[in-house]
Amino acid sequence: xxxxxxxxxxxxxxxxxxxxxxxxxxxxxxxxxxxxxxxxxxxxxxxxxxxxxxxxxxxxxxxxxxxxxxxxxxxxxxxxxxxxxxxxxxxxxxxxxxxxxxxxxxxxxxxxxxxxxxxxxxxxxxxxxxxxxxxxxxxxxxxxxxxxxxxxxxxxxxxxxxxxxxxxxxxxxxxxxxxxxxxxxxxxxxxxxxxxxxxxxxxxxxxxxxxxxxxxxxxxxxxxxxxxxxxxxxxxxxxxxxxxxxxxxxxxxxxxxxxxxxxxxxxxxxxxxxxxxxxxxxxxxxxxxxxxxxxxxxxxxxxxxxxxxxxxxxxxxxxxxxxxxxxxxxxxxxxx
Amino acid sequence: xxxxxxxxxxxxxxxxxxxxxxxxxxxxxxxxxxxxxxxxxxxxxxxxxxxxxxxxxxxxxxxxxxxxxxxxxxxxxxxxxxxxxxxxxxxxxxxxxxxxxxxxxxxxxxxxxxxxxxxxxxxxxxxxxxxxxxxxxxxxxxxxxxxxxxxxxxxxxxxxxxxxxxxxxxxxxxxxxxxxxxxxxxxxxxxxxxxxxxxxxxxxxxxxxxxxxxxxxxxxxxxxxxxxxxxxxxxxxxxxxxxxxxxxxxxxxxxxxxxxxxxxxxxxxxxxxxxxxxxxxxxxxxxxxxxxxxxxxxxxxxxxxxxxxxxxxxxxxxxxxxxxxxxxxxxxxxxxxxxxxxxxxxxxxxxxxxxxxxxxxxxxxxxxxxxxxxxxxxxxxxxxxxxxxxxxxxxxxxxxxxxxxxxxxxxxxxxxxxxxxxxxxxxxxxxxxxxxxxxxxxxxxxxxxxxxxxxxxxxxxxxxxxxxxxxxxxxxxxxxxxxxxxxxxxxxxxxxxxxxxxxxxxxxxxxxxxxxxxxxxxxxxxxxxxxxxxxxxxxxxxxx
Numbered sequence: 001x002x003x004x005x006x007x008x009x010x011x012x013x014x015x016x017x018x019x020x021x022x023x024x025x026x027x028x029x030x031x032x033x034x035x036x037x038x039x040x041x042x043x044x045x046x047x048x049x050x051x052x053x054x055x056x057x058x059x060x061x062x063x064x065x066x067x068x069x070x071x072x073x074x075x076x077x078x079x080x081x082x083x084x085x086x087x088x089x090x091x092x093x094x095x096x097x098x099x100x101x102x103x104x105x106x107x108x109x110x111x112x113x114x115x116x117x118x119x120x121x122x123x124x125x126x127x128x129x130x131x132x133x134x135x136x137x138x139x140x141x142x143x144x145x146x147x148x149x150x151x152x153x154x155x156x157x158x159x160x161x162x163x164x165x166x167x168x169x170x171x172x173x174x175x176x177x178x179x180x181x182x183x184x185x186x187x188x189x190x191x192x193x194x195x196x197x198x199x200x201x202x203x204x205x206x207x208x209x210x211x212x213x214x215x216x217x218x219x220x221x222x223x224x225x226x227x228x229x230x231x232x233x234x235x236x237x238x239x240x241x242x243x244x245x246x247x248x249x250x251x252x253x254x255x256x257x258x259x260x261x262x263x264x265x266x267x268x269x270x271x272x273x274x275x276x277x278x279x280x281x282x283x284x285x286x287x288x289x290x291x292x293x294x295x296x297x298x299x300x301x302x303x304x305x306x307x308x309x310x311x312x313x314x315x316x317x318x319x320x321x322x323x324x325x326x327x328x329x330x331x332x333x334x335x336x
Numbered sequence: 337x338x339x340x341x342x343x344x345x346x347x348x349x350x351x352x353x354x355x356x357x358x359x360x361x362x363x364x365x366x367x368x369x370x371x372x373x374x375x376x377x378x379x380x381x382x383x384x385x386x387x388x389x390x391x392x393x394x395x396x397x398x399x400x401x402x403x404x405x406x407x408x409x410x411x412x413x414x415x416x417x418x419x420x421x422x423x424x425x426x427x428x429x430x431x432x433x434x435x436x437x438x439x440x441x442x443x444x445x446x447x448x449x450x451x452x453x454x455x456x457x458x459x460x461x462x463x464x465x466x467x468x469x470x471x472x473x474x475x476x477x478x479x480x481x482x483x484x485x486x487x488x489x490x491x492x493x494x495x496x497x498x499x500x501x502x503x504x505x506x507x508x509x510x511x512x513x514x515x516x517x518x519x520x521x522x523x524x525x526x527x528x529x530x531x532x533x534x535x536x537x538x539x540x541x542x543x544x545x546x547x548x549x550x551x552x553x554x555x556x557x558x559x560x561x562x563x564x565x566x567x568x569x570x571x572x573x574x575x576x577x578x579x580x581x582x583x584x585x586x587x588x589x590x591x592x593x594x595x596x597x598x599x600x601x602x603x604x605x606x607x608x609x610x611x612x613x614x615x616x617x618x619x620x621x622x623x624x625x626x627x628x629x630x631x632x633x634x635x636x637x638x639x640x641x642x643x644x645x646x647x648x649x650x651x652x653x654x655x656x657x658x659x660x661x662x663x664x665x666x667x668x669x670x671x672x673x674x675x676x677x678x679x680x681x682x683x684x685x686x687x688x689x690x691x692x693x694x695x696x697x698x699x700x701x702x703x704x705x706x707x708x709x710x711x712x713x714x715x716x717x718x719x720x721x722x723x724x725x726x727x728x729x730x731x732x733x734x735x736x737x738x739x740x741x742x743x744x745x746x747x748x749x750x751x752x753x754x755x756x757x758x759x760x761x762x763x764x765x766x767x768x769x770x771x772x773x774x775x776x777x778x779x780x781x782x783x784x785x786x787x788x789x790x791x792x793x794x795x796x797x798x799x800x801x802x803x804x805x806x807x808x809x810x811x812x813x814x815x816x817x818x819x820x821x822x823x824x825x826x827x828x829x830x831x832x833x834x835x836x837x838x839x840x841x842x843x844x845x846x847x848x849x850x851x852x853x854x855x856x857x858x859x860x861x862x863x864x865x866x867x868x869x870x871x872x873x874x875x876x877x878x879x880x
Contacts, residue, residue: 036763040394040402040478041776042791044767045802052476052537085563086395086543095562159599167596168565172386172589172605285591287565295564300760 001328008321016313020074023309024067027302035059037299038083057083070306079310080303084295089307092292097311098182099169100281100288104273105183106204107211112266115216116259119223120250123258126228134220141217150210150283157206165202167285174199207284211277215269219262226258233257260331267323271316383584385860385876388597388606391590394478396561397546398518399471402478404779404870405567407515408588411869412569414518414552415577417446417465417497418509420783420868427509430577431460431519431553432497441504441821446497446512454521454553455572462491467522469499471532475540479516482781484790504821510784514868521551555581555874564590582877601626601855608856608863610871613731614676620855628855630678631865634687635730635779635852637737639665639722639845641772644805648772649720656713658842661720661773662699663706665847666744673740674732675850682846684835685778685792690785692831696839706748716749723755724775725762730850734775737847769803775847783867785831789816792844793834804843812837 035053036044043049054060058069073080079089122134157164169184170176177187177196184200230236231254239249277290289308296304328334392403398410417432429435432446452460466489473483485505490498501508511517522532528549529541550558553576556569569586589606591597597609598616602623612620620628641661643652651657671679682688683696710718722741724734735756742752752773757765765771781787791799794809795816801808812834819830838844854863862875 031764032758032761033764033767034760036760036767039767041763041766042402042799043478043481044763045769045799046481048476049478049480050767055538086547087563088544092563096564154596154599159602162603166600166603166605167591168589168605172587172600173384282592283596285565285589285596287562287590291564298758298760 001325005321005325008324012314012317015317016310017071019313020071020306020310021067023306024070024302025063027300027305028063028066030300032300034083034300034302037301070303079307082296082301082304084299084301084304089303092304093289093307093311095182096287096289096292099286100274100277100290102183102185103204103207103211103277103280103286103288104270106208107215107273108266108270110208111212111215111219111269112262114212115219116223116255116262118216119220120227120255120258122220122224123227123231124250131224135224138217138220138224141213141220143217144213146210146214146279147283149213150207150280153206153210154283164206165199167283169200169203169286170196171199171203207280207286210284211273211280215265215273218265222261222265223258226261227254230254230257260327263323263326263330267319267326270319271312274315275312383878384587385583385585385608385878386587386589386606387608387610387871388589388591388600389610390592390594391564391567391588393561393563393567395543395547396550396558397477397543398516398520398552399468399475399479400477400543401516405588407868407870408873409558409567409569410515410518411554411866412556412586412873413550413554413558414515414520415452415460415554416515416518417512420510420513420866427513431465435509437506437509441506441508441823442501444499444501444508446499448495448497449576450495451576452553453574453576454524454551455557455574456521456524456551457574458521458523459494460519460521460553460576461494462497463494464519464522465489465497466491467525467532468520469517471520471525471530471536471540472517474532474534474536476537479514482511482514482517503817506820506823506827507782507784507786510782510786514782516781518552518554521553524551555579556586559585566590579874582874586873598855601857604857607860608871608876609853611731612853612855614678614853617676617678617853620853625858626855627858627860627863628853629863630851630853632680632689633730633779633850633852633865634689634867635777636682636687636846636849637730637732637734637775637777638685638847639741640774640776640800640803641843641845642769642774642804643772645770645772647721647770648805649718651713651715651718652772654713654715655840655842656709657715657718660706660709660713660718660748661745661750662842662845663702663709664745664748664750665699665741665845666701667699667847668701669744670737670740671848674737674848678731678853679848679850682849684839685788685844685846686785686831686835686838687778687780687788687846688849690780690783690788691828692785692835695832696835699845701744703744703748706750710749717751718749719751719753720773721753721755722773722775723757723762723765723771725759726756727759729777730779730852732777732848732850737775741847766803769805779870780867786816786819789819789831789834789838793838794841794843800843806841806843809837809841 035050038053039049058066082089082092085092118134122131125131158166176184177191177193180187180190185197188196188200236249236253239253277288278294281288281290293308296308391405393405394403395401398414415431419428419430421428431448431452433449434447437444448460454460469483469489473480485501485503487500487502525542528545531540547561555572555575557572559568559570561567567588571581571584575581594611594613598612600606601609620626641652641658642648667681671677680688681698683698686693722738726735738754745752766774789795793812794801794806795812796808815830815834819827822830852865856863859878859880861877861879864872864875866872
C-alpha cells in the first residue's frame with residue numbers, strides 16, 4: 001500500500017501541471033477582455049488608463065509568455081496576484097479555503113451520521129410508514145434546489161422565528177478568533193473562547209444542513225438498499241443460526257458491510273462539496289472559495305481562476321487517494 | 337471468514353466510537369442551533385455602527401479606486417482639501433481653511449488648516465498635497481482624470497498649495513471635494529512603496545499596502561479589510577477637526593442581496609441597510625423598529641447610442657431617428673417596473689438638481705411622435721439590438737428595464753432585440769465602441785455639472801465622443817471651455833445651454849433617476865445620501 005501511495009503522490013505534480021495548463025489556456029480562450037473588469041466602466045474608453053492597466057497586469061505580453069511567466073512563478077510558490085482583489089492569489093485562497101472546509105466538514109458529518117442512522121432505520125422499518133417518510137425525505141433532500149432550501153430556512157428560522165443564526169460566519173459585533181487554522185470553531189476552541197465557539201457553531205448550522213441535504217438523501221437511500229441486501233445474505237443467515245441476536249447481527253455484520261460503499265460516495269462528495277459550495281456561500285454570505293471562484297470567473301481574473309483550479313485539483317486528487325486507501329483498509333479484499 | 341470476523345470487531349468498535357463522536361458533535365451543534373444566536377448588543381452601547389451594502393470595492397488605494405463603496409471609504413479616511421455639503425454640494429473648508437482662484441480661473445490657492453494632522457500625528461503639509469495630486473495623475477489609474485488639465489502643483493510654503501491648470505477651470509474647487517483627491521501622508525506612503533514620479537504607473541508598489549493600512553487625515557483609520565466580507569474602520573484618535581468621529585468603529589458588511597440586508601436590519605445584525613429594493617418598502621415602513629425615508633439621488637441609468645459602431649444601423653446617423661427612440665420609451669412604465677415608481681424622469685445627462693438642469697424639458701412617451709419622426713427620416717421597420725450587462729444597479733434591473741422598453745418601442749414600430757451579456761463580455765464590447773445601443777449608469781464624482789459635459793457630450797476629449805463614434809460638436813467644445821471660465825449665474829446659463837445641446841445630440845437618453853431608501857434601526861439618526869460620499873458618516877449618530 002505504501003508503494004501504491006507513493007506512486008500516486010509522485011504522479012500528482014504532473015496531473016496538477018495538466019490541470020493548471022488546461023485552466024490557463026481555457027480561461028484565456030474566452031473572447032472577453034479582463035481589462036473590462038480591471039478598469040472601471042468610466043474609463044473603458046480612456047486610452048491612457050487602459051494602456052497602463054494592460055502593462056501593469058502583463059496583458060501586453062503574448063499568451064505563451066504569460067503562461068511561461070505563470071509556470072515559472074508557480075514553481076516558486078507564487079500563484080500570481082488577483083486582478084480583482086489585488087492580493088496574492090495564494091493569500092486569497094488561504095483565507096477562504098478554511099471557511100469552505102469548515103462548512104464542508106460539518107455538512108459531511110451531518111450527511112454521513114444522519115444518512116447512516118436514518119438509512120438503517122428505514123431498512124429496519126421496511127415497508128412501514130416510517131420507511132416511507134424517510135424515503136420521501138431522501139428524495140426531497142436529493143432533488144430540492146439548494147438555493148430554495150437555503151432561502152426558506154433563513155426566512156423561517158432566522159428572519160421570522162429568530163432562533164437560528166443568520167448569514168455570515170459570526171454574529172455582528174463579534175470579532176473572529178486569532179488566526180490559527182482559519183476555521184472559526186477550531187480557532188475559538190484553541191483560544192479557549194467557548195462563547196465564540198458556540199457563536200461560530202450556531203452560524204454553521206443552517207448552511208451546513210442545506211449543504212448536506214443532497215448527500216444525505218443519497219446516503220439514506222444507499223444505506224437502506226445495502227442493509228436490505230445484506231440482510232438476505234448467507235453470512236447473515238449463518239450468524240443468526242449461530243444464535244446471535246438481531247441487534248448483534250445488525251451492528252456487527254449488516255451495518256458494517258452496508259456502509260462500505262458510503263466511503264466511495266463520501267470520497268467523491270468531499271471535492272464536490274468544497275468546490276460546489278457556491279450557492280450556499282452566496283446566500284449565507286460565507287466568504288469561502290466557492291464565491292471566490294464565481295467572482296474570479298465573472299471578472300476573468302485569470303490568476304485567481306487558475307489558482308482555484310489548482311486547489312480544486314489538489315482536493316480531488318487527495319480525496320480520491322484517501323478514499324482508495326480507506327477502502328483498502330476497511331475491505332481486505334481490496335488490494336492496492 | 338474467521339480472519340474477517342477478527343478484523344471486523346475492532347473496526348466495528350472504532351466505527352461506533354467515530355459515529356458516537358460525530359453524533360456528539362451533531363448534538364452539540366443542534367444545541368448551538370437551538371440556542372438563540374448571540375443577541376446583538378446595541379451599537380449605541382459599543383460605539384460600533386454596522387452598515388450593510390453590496391460592496392464594490394475595487395481597491396483601497398484612494399488614487400487607484402473608483403467605486404461607490406470607495407467613496408465612503410475615501411471620505412472617511414482621507415480628508416480632502418474641501419468638502420461638499422449633503423444637500424446642495426456647497427463648498428465647506430476641510431484641510432484647506434481658505435481658498436481662492438485668480439481672475440481667469442487658472443490658478444487655485446489653498447491655505448491649509450494649521451491644526452490638520454494625519455492619523456500618525458504628523459502635520460498635513462503642502463508637500464503632501466503636491467505629492468498626492470501628482471501621484472493621482474501619474475498612476476494613470478481609474479481616478480486620474482480628476483487631475484486632467486492640471487499643469488503644476490506647487491508648495492511655496494508648508495501651508496500653501498498653488499495649483500495651476502492649462503486652461504480655465506472654475507470647477508476645480510468642486511473637483512477637490514471628491515474622496516479620490518484625498519490627501520495622503522506622503523512620508524508614510526513612500527516608505528511603503530508608493531511614488532508620485534512620472535513613471536508611477538510602472539513603479540508604484542503600494543497598492544497591497546493600502547489594502548491593509550491607511551495614511552490619511554480623516555476621522556477614521558483602516559483596521560481591516562476582508563474582500564467579500566467586511567471593511568472595518570476605527571476612530572482616528574488623532575483626528576484634528578472639531579467634529580470628532582461619532583463612532584469608535586464603523587463596519588461595512590458585504591451583504592450582496594437586498595432581501596438579506598432587510599432581514600439583517602430587522603434582526604439588528606446591521607444598523608443601516610444601504611440598498612433595499614422598493615418592493616420591500618411596505619415592510620420597512622411598517623416595521624416600528626426601523627426608521628426609513630425615501631430620498632432623491634443624483635444617480636441615473638441611461639441608454640447610450642453609438643451611431644459609429646461597426647454594426648450600427650445606418651439609420652442611427654440621423655438625429656431624428658435617435659430622437660424617435662427618446663420618444664419611444666414609456667418612462668413612467670419603466671420607472672414603475674424597475675423601482676416601483678420611486679424614480680424620476682430626467683431631461684438630459686445633467687441629473688435633476690445639478691446646476692444647469694432646471695428648465696430643461698423632460699421627455700414624454702409619444703409613440704405617434706416617434707413614428708412621425710421615423711417617417712420624416714424615411715425609416716421604416718427599424719430593427720435594433722440592445723446589448724447590456726445583466727446586473728441591477730441603484731435598484732434598476734437592466735433586463736427588466738429593457739423588457740419594458742422593448743414593449744413601448746414596439747408601439748412606435750421599432751423592433752428591439754435584447755442581448756444581455758455578463759459584465760466583462762459587455763465591458764469588452766462597450767470599451768471597444770462596438771455597441772449601437774446599450775445601457776449604462778452614472779453617479780456623480782463631485783458637485784460640479786461640468787463632469788457631465790466632459791463625459792457625455794460630443795465636445796473634444798469627452799468620453800462619449802469616442803464611444804458614440806460621432807464627430808466633434810465644436811459648439812459644445814467651445815461651450816464647455818466657456819463655462820469653465822465662468823462662475824455664478826453666467827455659468828449656470830451656459831451649463832443649461834450645454835444640457836440642451838446634449839438633448840439635441842440624442843446620444844444619451846436618461847431613462848430613470850432612481851430614489852433610494854434610507855433605512856436604519858430606530859436608534860440611528862442622520863442617515864443620508866451624500867453627493868460625493870454616498871453616505872456621510874459624519875451625520876450618522878446613535879440616538880441611545
